[in-house]
Amino acid sequence: MTKPKSHPEASDFTTIRDWVFDLDNTLYPHQVDLFSQVDRNMTAYVAELLSLPEQDARRVQKDYYRDHGTTLQGLMINHDIDPNDFLEKAHAIDYSVLEPNPVLGAAIKALPGRKFIFTNGSVAHAQKTAEALGILDHFDDIFDIVAAGFTPKPEADAYARFLDRSGVDTGHAAMFEDLPRNLHQPKALGMKTVLIVPPNLEYGLAQTFERLDDQTGHIDYVTEDLTGFVRTVLGYFDEPKMNYR
Incomplete structure (x- = not known):
């Protein structure tokens, strides 16, 4: 079985036009522990x-x-x-533990095409989280558990509802997630799949099914650094629309 790659290859991403991001432990580092x-x-x-x-x-x-x-x-x-x-x-929590991430925000904004948050949480939680990170305005839509009819990832119906609402072309889409099991369906649908993991795979008290294991056929890439990964992807496009300075 081919192991996931850590460095994005141009051939996998230059045709991507829809970028789908999970929320918790994906758009902010796992160690933040929100x-x-x-x-x-x-x-x-x-x-x-x-x-x-x-x-x-x-x-x-x-x-x-x-x-x-x-x-x-x-x-x-x-x-x-x-x-x-x-x-x-x-979701009655303290969002002040999150720090703005302008570099990630600039990278997401510069990605060609549409950007989505697809979460098992609520829109309100996603909005407050993304706002605290300073990235809320860079997404075209937030698809939450309510929009999914309360059917969560990894159920196929949740993805079907997301695709029906968004019109995402799975052959030209990438999904970023922190839970391995939530990438089975995107991979089956033809999306590029990127798993976000904590540094040195230090999962803390996470359950077994939440951790990266040897079953990786549905995972194209694994990275500890979402920001760095997206910045590398941007370098493959002819005219990056951003300035990191």
């Missing part, structure tokens, strides 16, 4: 809903996440919760 706040809020939600101690609630939460793609999906299936209430409480 999502840990969401994770704690989800555990607290499960604990209150099911009257469980924190440790047991966390186990239920992670089981739902593993089995259903998101904790929310598991709670909707098994407990018929109000998804909007869950999303509001899960």
Whole structure:
């Protein structure tokens, strides 16, 4: 099996016209650990809903996440919760831990074609996150879990809904993600796939299925540095539209 590459090749990206980015642990570095706040809020939600101690609630939460793609999906299936209430409480977090990334913003802005955020979170969460990073204005659309009918990645229906709304041509599109399982469907659809990993693959408390393993046939590229990767890609175009200074 061919291993993922780390350095983008011109032949893979010069025909790309739609650029699709996951949000959490993708558009900001994994080590920023913003999502840990969401994770704690989800555990607290499960604990209150099911009257469980924190440790047991966390186990239920992670089981739902593993089995259903998101904790929310598991709670909707098994407990018929109000998804909007869950999303509001899960994303009641402090975004000030994020620092603006003008270099990434300039790189995304300069990419030829359209740019999308495709997240299992909410539009509000994506907007606040991207705004804190200083990159919100560089995206053409945000496709969230509500737009997906609460069906999360990695389910095929989530991608089908995204493609139906966006009109993305998968033969000329690239997807950037931090979860390996969320790249199976994009690869099957013909997209170039880029996995964002933490430095030295130091995943911390991440679950096994969240980590890069030997099953990499659906992953074209792996990088620790999204900004550097996108900047390299830009160098393959005849007239880069940016100035890093």
